[in-house]
Each structure stands twice: as structure tokens, then as C-alpha cells.
Amino acid sequence: MKVKTQLGIALIAMMAATTLTAVAQNAGEATYKAKCQMCHGADGSGNTPAGKAMKAMPLTSPAIVKESNEDLIAVTKSGKGKMPAYAAKLSDGQIKEIVAYIRTLEKK
Numbered sequence: 568m569k570v571k572t573q574l575g576i577a578l579i580a581m582m583a584a585t586t587l588t589a590v591a592q593n594a595g596e597a598t599y600k601a602k603c604q605m606c607h608g609a610d611g612s613g614n615t616p617a618g619k620a621m622k623a624m625p626l627t628s629p630a631i632v633k634e635s636n637e638d639l640i641a642v643t644k645s646g647k648g649k650m651p652a653y654a655a656k657l658s659d660g661q662i663k664e665i666v667a668y669i670r671t672l673e674k675k
Contacts, residue, residue, distance in 0.1 A: 594661075594664045595661075595663075595664030595665050595666075595668030595669075596668045598657065598661050598664060598665050598668075599665050599668045602653065602656070602657065603665065605617050606618045606621055606623045606650075607623055610627075610672060610675065611625060611627050611669065611672035612625045612626075612627065613625045613626070621648075621649040621650070622648070622649065623650070626669050626672055626673075627672055627673050627675075632673050636663075636666050636667075636670075639666045639669065640659075640662050640663065640666055643657070643662045643665065643666070644662060
């Protein structure tokens with residue numbers, strides 16, 4: 568009985584973690600679409616009129632993929648090149664969710 572209870576608790580914990588990850592990704596995707604997609608494109612390629620004008624680097628490029636989450640968060644907060652800073656426009660949580668969503672683009 569004790570083993571069944573522990574397995575049940577473990578299963579519930581795994582389901583909750585998966586649900587929370589999905590919620591964060593969905594929130595990151597929504598914020599990405601609202602704030603980033605106009606330049607970086609739906610697929611992160613930067614192949615948009617604004618992205619081309621600003622010479623946005625594809626988010627799936629090896630140079631960006633190798634960057635740590637902390638580096639991507641810092642660039643999003645402070646801006647880089649022609650990319651504006653978003654520290655005053657997005658919360659830390661939103662920026663982290665966007666970075667998590669960007670990581671999913673790498674796998675597509």
C-alpha cells in the first residue's frame with residue numbers, strides 16, 4: 568500500500584511539473600508572438616521585413632543556440648545592436664518564458 572501511495576504521489580508530481588512547463592511555454596509563446604515575432608518571425612528565422620531591416624540574427628543559428636539562458640536573458644533585458652532593451656517592458660518572468668520558448672524553436 569505504501570509503495571502504491573508513493574507511486575501515486577510521484578505520478579501526480581510528474582504530471583504537475585509537465586503541466587507547469589506547458590503553461591510556461593504557452594505564456595512564453597504568447598509573449599514572443601506579441602513582442603518578438605514581428606522582427607524574429609514565427610520560426611525565429613528573422614526572415615521578416617523588420618528582421619531584415621534590423622539584421623536580426625536567426626534564433627536557431629549556432630551562435631545563439633550556444634548562448635546560455637542567462638546570456639539570452641541579458642540581451643533581451645539590455646538590448647544588443649539594433650534590438651531594443653525590454654527590461655522596462657517585460658517582467659523577469661516573461662523574459663525567462665520567452666527564452667524557454669526560443670529553446671523550443673531550436674528543436675523544430
